[in-house]
Amino acid sequence: MRAYRLLxxxxxxxxxxxxxxxxxxxxxxxxxxxxAFDAARGVMRCAQAVVKDVDATYSPxxxxxxx
Numbered sequence: 406m407r408a409y410r411l412l413x414x415x416x417x418x419x420x421x422x423x424x425x426x427x428x429x430x431x432x433x434x435x436x437x438x439x440x441a442f443d444a445a446r447g448v449m450r451c452a453q454a455v456v457k458d459v460d461a462t463y464s465p466x467x468x469x470x471x472x
Contacts, residue, residue, distance in 0.1 A: 408457045409435070410469050416440065416449035424453050430472075432457045 412427060414420035428434070432455035439452040459472050 406459055406461050406463055408459050408461075408467070408469055408472055410455050411452055412455060413450060413452045415443075416451050420451045420453075424455070427455050430457075 410427070410432065412420070412423050414423055424434075435454040435456045437453075441450050441452075442448075443450050457472060461467065461472070
C-alpha cells in the first residue's frame with residue numbers, strides 16, 4: 406500500500422525539521438511544497454506531501470506518522 410501524508414507547519418525551521426524527519430523515516434517527497442498566508446494569525450504556512458510504500462492494509466485507524 407502507498408501511504409500519503411500532508412505535512413504542515415508555520416514557515417519556520419520546525420517545518421524543515423518535520424519534512425527532514427519524514428525523509429529519514431523513508432517517506433519520499435510527492436510534488437513541491439506549497440505556501441499560503443494565514444491572515445487570521447499573520448504568518449506564512451507551509452505544506453509538503455510525502456508518500457511511502459508500506460506493508461499494511463488500509464484502515465482509517467492507521468497511525469501514518471508512526472509508519
